[in-house]
Amino acid sequence: MPGFQTPLLRVDTPTGPSGPSRWPPRRTLTKGARTHVFSRFQLGCLTVTPAARLQAALDLISDVDRATRPADAVISAWLRTRRQITDQDRGVILDLLQALLRHYARLGWWLERHGRRDTPRHRLIAWLTLGEGKTPDQMKRLFTGGKFALSPLSEQEYTLLIKLQGAAIEHPAMPEEVRLECPAWAAEPLRRRFGADFATEMAALLVPPPLDLRVNALKAERAAMLRELQGLGLQAEALTRAPDGIRLEERLSLARLPGLKTGTLEIQDEGSQLVARLVDAQPGDRVVDFCAGAGGKTLAIAAQMNNKGRLIACDVSEGRLKRCAERARRAGLQNAETRLLTSETDRWVKRHKASFDRVLVDAPCSGTGTWRRNPDARWRAPEEQGLEGLVALQGRILASAARLVKPGGRLVYATCALLPEENEGQVAAFLVTHPMFSVVPLCEAAPELTGSAHPDYLSLTPARHGTDGFFAAVLQRAAAPVDAPA
Numbered sequence: 001m002p003g004f005q006t007p008l009l010r011v012d013t014p015t016g017p018s019g020p021s022r023w024p025p026r027r028t029l030t031k032g033a034r035t036h037v038f039s040r041f042q043l044g045c046l047t048v049t050p051a052a053r054l055q056a057a058l059d060l061i062s063d064v065d066r067a068t069r070p071a072d073a074v075i076s077a078w079l080r081t082r083r084q085i086t087d088q089d090r091g092v093i094l095d096l097l098q099a100l101l102r103h104y105a106r107l108g109w110w111l112e113r114h115g116r117r118d119t120p121r122h123r124l125i126a127w128l129t130l131g132e133g134k135t136p137d138q139m140k141r142l143f144t145g146g147k148f149a150l151s152p153l154s155e156q157e158y159t160l161l162i163k164l165q166g167a168a169i170e171h172p173a174m175p176e177e178v179r180l181e182c183p184a185w186a187a188e189p190l191r192r193r194f195g196a197d198f199a200t201e202m203a204a205l206l207v208p209p210p211l212d213l214r215v216n217a218l219k220a221e222r223a224a225m226l227r228e229l230q231g232l233g234l235q236a237e238a239l240t241r242a243p244d245g246i247r248l249e250e251r252l253s254l255a256r257l258p259g260l261k262t263g264t265l266e267i268q269d270e271g272s273q274l275v276a277r278l279v280d281a282q283p284g285d286r287v288v289d290f291c292a293g294a295g296g297k298t299l300a301i302a303a304q305m306n307n308k309g310r311l312i313a314c315d316v317s318e319g320r321l322k323r324c325a326e327r328a329r330r331a332g333l334q335n336a337e338t339r340l341l342t343s344e345t346d347r348w349v350k351r352h353k354a355s356f357d358r359v360l361v362d363a364p365c366s367g368t369g370t371w372r373r374n375p376d377a378r379w380r381a382p383e384e385q386g387l388e389g390l391v392a393l394q395g396r397i398l399a400s401a402a403r404l405v406k407p408g409g410r411l412v413y414a415t416c417a418l419l420p421e422e423n424e425g426q427v428a429a430f431l432v433t434h435p436m437f438s439v440v441p442l443c444e445a446a447p448e449l450t451g452s453a454h455p456d457y458l459s460l461t462p463a464r465h466g467t468d469g470f471f472a473a474v475l476q477r478a479a480a481p482v483d484a485p486a
């Protein structure tokens with residue numbers, strides 16, 4: 001089931017109260033002193049009909065379409081108010097949503113070709129016909145207008161599906177960028193980056209990722225965790241590059257995974273685990289994770305430090321830092337604390353300049369490397385501020401965070417982006433204005449990491465490495481002062 005184990009389906013956070021719109025509608029029966037709230041899902045004899053699942057998927061895709069926030073946030077909120085949905089129904093609904101998101105450009109192309117408005121309902125009709133090969137009769141049986149079902153097909157909709165009948169989702173007349181779901185804003189830099197491998201790399205970004213886990217070394221050993229997972233009948237394998245990593249190729253409900261709730265296991269892509277290792281934080285070090293977010297890398301770094309030393313997780317987002325603190329508690333961290341910054345130039349930075357052995361800047365970025373897990377991201381980011389605005393912000397963050405590094409210390413700049421201007425370009429610009437820093441080549445910083453797409457930096461892509469796209473550069477501050485450029 002593609003996507004069933006992606007963050008879209010994180011099942012560990014259903015906490016919120018019921019929202020105003022509830023699906024499916026509930027009925028309440030009072031029996032004696034007890035109130036029974038039930039729905040079609042909870043009545044053993046009444047399973048959810050395929051038509052009702054479609055209606056739910058359409059509701060959800062319409063919510064995602066309207067929202068300005070990422071699809072996974074919309075889905076999490078949607079699921080929180082529908083906790084009675086069984087794993088199976090949830091899987092079917094979310095798979096359908098994923099399919100619609102992963103075929104966004106191609107479905108839009110077909111609608112335009114037949115002069116239809118691009119609406120969630122038209123997309124659904126096009127997907128069911130082109131992607132699932134439903135016949136007109138099957139479609140009529142799904143769009144019945146009955147209780148919980150989609151309203152009947154209009155004449156125009158019926159004509160559309162007749163026109164789409166028998167066609168494949170891809171068409172020879174489709175431009176390559178539509179076929180590869182590559183948005184216009186990213187096509188030129190990605191072509192520049194990948195050259196002849198553009199199509200292969202873009203195709204890899206369309207494949208749903210496996211589920212990578214990191215074993216929290218403070219709580220368990222990977223070998224024991226592997227045995228436990230395999231004992232549950234799961235196809236779990238040790239990751240070859242990340243020493244605490246485990247990969248699960250099969251689909252499963254995250255609720256089945258032991259260790260997620262206790263902080264023994266964390267969901268973390270292998271690429272992200274490798275970036276955290278590249279920081280090379282030692283027990284007793286003073287370390288800053290400057291863009292810590294919800295703490296994915298903070299947790300990995302703290303475990304690497306064996307809970308000794310001091311790790312400060314900074315961010316400008318209070319909500320993410322709160323989540324980071326919760327996860328740190330759950331993971332049993334004693335050496336980590338959070339620090340909310342007003343901006344990258346917060347006074348705290350100036351007060352602590354030249355104080356840290358290691359500083360990680362996991363910069364806000366286009367997220368192009370994560371498109372396989374967040375298929376909707378390509379159609380949103382980074383239009384809010386434009387790529388130029390984003391690159392400028394990264395430069396400001398890197399320059400400010402660099403002040404924290406003590407002489408002889410290291411600064412690691414990382415992104416989950418594939419665009420050169422956010423990666424190599426950013427580092428090159430930084431080095432021009434910061435002559436006291438120099439690149440530590442990857443073969444020196446992490447000799448065990450061979451096969452990077454760049455000789456000096458960690459550069460991972462889904463097609464080459466089977467990870468999300470990640471970039472990381474290790475920069476060392478000279479132990480003695482270096483003359484500033486004239």
Ligand SMILES: C[S@@+](CC[C@H](N)C(=O)[O-])C[C@H]1O[C@@H](n2cnc3c(N)ncnc32)[C@H](O)[C@@H]1O
Pocket residue numbers: 272290291292293294295296297298314315316317320341343344362363364365397416
């Ligand atoms: C790529 S995410 C970090 C992901 C995180 N390190 C992890 O491994 O889970 C980038 C983070 O940068 C933060 N950020 C954005 N602007 C910032 C700024 N001016 N200063 C510091 N952090 C910033 C965002 O809030 C976001 O959490």
